[in-house]
Amino acid sequence: MENKLSHTEENYLKAIFKITERAEKVASTNKIAEQVQTSAASVTDMLKKLNDKSLINYEKYKGATLTPDGIRLATQLVRKHRLWEVFLYDKLKFPWEQIHDIAEELEHINSDDLINRLDNFLGNPRFDPHGDPIPTSEGKFMLRNQSTLDSVPIHSKVILVGVSHHSSEFLTYLNSINVKLGTKFKITGKNSYDNSLTVESNGTQLLITHEVSKNLLVKPG
Amino acid sequence: MENKLSHTEENYLKAIFKITERAEKVASTNKIAEQVQTSAASVTDMLKKLNDKSLINYEKYKGATLTPDGIRLATQLVRKHRLWEVFLYDKLKFPWEQIHDIAEELEHINSDDLINRLDNFLGNPRFDPHGDPIPTSEGKFMLRNQSTLDSVPIHSKVILVGVSHHSSEFLTYLNSINVKLGTKFKITGKNSYDNSLTVESNGTQLLITHEVSKNLLVKPG
DNA sequence: TAGTTTTTTTAGATGTATCTAAAAAGCTGA
DNA sequence: TCAGCTTTTTAGATACATCTAAAAAAACTA
Ligand SMILES: [Mn+2]
Ligand SMILES: [Mn+2]
Ligand SMILES: [Mn+2]
Ligand SMILES: [Mn+2]
Numbered sequence: 001m002e003n004k005l006s007h008t009e010e011n012y013l014k015a016i017f018k019i020t021e022r023a024e025k026v027a028s029t030n031k032i033a034e035q036v037q038t039s040a041a042s043v044t045d046m047l048k049k050l051n052d053k054s055l056i057n058y059e060k061y062k063g064a065t066l067t068p069d070g071i072r073l074a075t076q077l078v079r080k081h082r083l084w085e086v087f088l089y090d091k092l093k094f095p096w097e098q099i100h101d102i103a104e105e106l107e108h109i110n111s112d113d114l115i116n117r118l119d120n121f122l123g124n125p126r127f128d129p130h131g132d133p134i135p136t137s138e139g140k141f142m143l144r145n146q147s148t149l150d151s152v153p154i155h156s157k158v159i160l161v162g163v164s165h166h167s168s169e170f171l172t173y174l175n176s177i178n179v180k181l182g183t184k185f186k187i188t189g190k191n192s193y194d195n196s197l198t199v200e201s202n203g204t205q206l207l208i209t210h211e212v213s214k215n216l217l218v219k220p221g
Numbered sequence: 222m223e224n225k226l227s228h229t230e231e232n233y234l235k236a237i238f239k240i241t242e243r244a245e246k247v248a249s250t251n252k253i254a255e256q257v258q259t260s261a262a263s264v265t266d267m268l269k270k271l272n273d274k275s276l277i278n279y280e281k282y283k284g285a286t287l288t289p290d291g292i293r294l295a296t297q298l299v300r301k302h303r304l305w306e307v308f309l310y311d312k313l314k315f316p317w318e319q320i321h322d323i324a325e326e327l328e329h330i331n332s333d334d335l336i337n338r339l340d341n342f343l344g345n346p347r348f349d350p351h352g353d354p355i356p357t358s359e360g361k362f363m364l365r366n367q368s369t370l371d372s373v374p375i376h377s378k379v380i381l382v383g384v385s386h387h388s389s390e391f392l393t394y395l396n397s398i399n400v401k402l403g404t405k406f407k408i409t410g411k412n413s414y415d416n417s418l419t420v421e422s423n424g425t426q427l428l429i430t431h432e433v434s435k436n437l438l439v440k441p442g
Numbered sequence: 443t444a445g446t447t448t449t450t451t452t453a454g455a456t457g458t459a460t461c462t463a464a465a466a467a468g469c470t471g472a
Numbered sequence: 473t474c475a476g477c478t479t480t481t482t483a484g485a486t487a488c489a490t491c492t493a494a495a496a497a498a499a500c501t502a
Contacts, residue, residue: 008489029450042490044451049488061450061497092338102332109326117313229459250480263460265481270458282467282480444502451496458488466481472474 003053007108010077011036012046013055016064017074026063075139080115081107082128082135087118089129096129096180097171112137130171131162131181131217149185150195150213157186162217170215177206184221224274228329231298232257233267234276237285238295247284296360301336302328303349303356308339310350317350317401318392333358351392352383352402352438370406371416371434378407383438391436398427405442 005013015035019027033043051058055070066074084106088099116137119125126142127133133142144161152158160183163171174180179201188205189198195210208216226234236256240248254264272279276291287295305327309320337358340346347363348354354363367382381404384392395401400422409426410419416431429437 006488030448038489039491040450041452041492045489088335092335092342094334094338098334102330102335105330106327109323111323113315113319114309114313114323117315121313227458251478259459260461261480262462262482266459445500446502447498447500449496449498451494453494454492456489456491458490459486460488461486462484464481464483466479468477468479470475470477 004110005073009046009050009055010073010108012043012050013066013070013074014077014081016056016066017071017078020065026065028063032064072139075135075141076115077107079135079137079139080109082132083115083118083122083125085128085130086122086125086134090122090125095175097168097175099129100166101168129181130166131160144219146217146219148214149197149199149208149216149218150210152187152218154187154190157184157221158218159184159221160216161219164215164217170212173212178202179206179216185218225331226294230267230271230276231294231329233264233271234287234291234295235298235302237277237287238292238299241286247286249284253285293360296356296362297336298328300356300358300360301330303353304336304339304343304346306349306351307343307346307355311343311346316396318389318396320350321387322389350402351387352381365440367438367440369435370408370418370420370429370437370439371431373408373439375408375411378405378442379439380405380442381437382440385436385438391433394433399423400427400437406439 012032015032016027019031019035024031029040029043029047032047033040036043047056047058047064050056050064050070054067055073056064056066058064081103084103085099088094088102089096094102119134119137125134133144135141146161148164149158149160160179160181162181163174165171183201185199185201187197188200191197195213197208197210197213199206199208233253236253237248240252240256245252250261250264250268253268254261257264268277268279268285271277271285271291275288276294277285277287279285302324305324306320309315309323310317315323340355340358346355354365356362365382369385370379370381373379381400381402383402384395386392404422406420406422408418409421412418416434418429418431418434420427420429
């Protein structure tokens with residue numbers, strides 16, 4: 001029935017999943033190219049191939065969406081990625097800014113038994129170290145009520161529950177201003193010129209640029 | 222200085238390492254082809270490439286040996302393979318016949334930090350679940366005094382300390398006759414016709430074929 | 443609507459890893 | 473020593489993943 005996919009094919013599926021997960025209805029060639037860091041021409045080739053394998057729906061000039069099979073595979077990849085991140089963080093004590101890149105490789109190891117044992121070994125965690133929900137082996141997500149910090153009203157009190165980028169640079173910056181999951185913020189000011197915020201956190205005032213605030217996921221608290 | 226190697230290149234290095242580790246002085250094209258399960262023609266191509274990268278010494282029709290750089294890389298691969306096997310066995314409770322194939326993939330994950338943290342997390346084990354010694358991060362092996370079961374004299378008492386094949390079939394067979402690391406044997410008979418042995422183990426008599434006995438590593442005890 | 447710009451696809455190459463078939467080299471035993 | 477067998481290499485394909493440049497389609501916008 002189903003042939004094994006190459007790492008590359010898997011990374012494309014995950015990219016399309018990420019893009020269509022939130023706003024976008026279809027994943028455009030250019031968006032995918034940016035996500036997997038390759039040329040648009042390469043993406044077109046791969047979209048044809050994944051379409052032939054019935055993992056995506058793709059028509060020339062109309063972008064791609066995942067089929068049910070594609071969704072299932074992409075969700076399993078996300079599950080593996082996030083469980084490995086928990087392993088690296090909880091068990092091997094890696095800092096949160098170093099785990100994403102290693103998990104990007106570990107997620108391609110192919111064994112359902114392995115990942116289910118790992119899940120169990122880790123105590124069936126429901127969120128990864130960046131606050132993202134971990135799909136169950138049936139592919140179920142636990143969605144959480146969250147907003148981005150740039151969208152909450154002035155004077156609100158919120159708690160950081162996630163970050164939408166996992167890059168080492170971004171997370172290292174958050175470390176430097178002493179911001180981590182669970183950190184509480186009170187919005188003390190909004191600058192409409194550049195959409196930056198002033199917030200109170202751990203008893204100190206911080207300036208948060210829009211570039212940063214739109215990647216911080218918070219809930220009321 | 223040093224470019225990253227592909228999984229394939231790494232598997233060839235490990236194959237040459239294994240072949241030249243014991244008896245053979247050089248690894249022949251055919252031996253390597255058998256080890257990595259490919260054609261002799263493909264091996265010739267790869268030997269040229271690894272020679273160009275100064276990881277092996279190779280001359281047409283004369284087989285290959287590892288250079289110091291090649292030895293270093295192959296030893297690190299063996300270290301990674303065996304440490305992952307310990308993880309799968311000790312932490313995830315996989316049976317010993319299922320760990321080799323998964324470790325074959327995990328060994329290619331590229332991070333010194335990862336493998337040193339894993340080593341530490343596992344309590345710096347010195348042997349893997351098949352009884353093979355685990356190289357240190359400096360590439361040092363702890364060699365052990367061992368012989369193959371087919372070479373010990375009649376009436377000897379020995380303990381199983383290792384197995385030289387990690388295939389699921391072989392290890393499942395050992396499970397079926399209740400043989401594991403630490404099992405004690407007393408050689409009660411030798412059949413010179415087919416080199417099979419009769420041994421006493423756990424209070425029962427077992428017939429061990431030569432094919433099996435030459436893959437059982439024992440020490441006196 | 444008719445440029446103009448942006449996005450996407452096609453065409454044509456390159457590099458890696460593989461294969462089979464055929465040629466060449468090496469080994470061996472009468 | 474040389475004929476025949478074995479081993480290894482070469483030659484020529486294929487498949488995959490990638491690229492750049494050019495062409496085509498779609499989307500803006502004046
Ligand atoms: Mn991640
Ligand atoms: Mn990946
Ligand atoms: Mn093994
Ligand atoms: Mn391997």
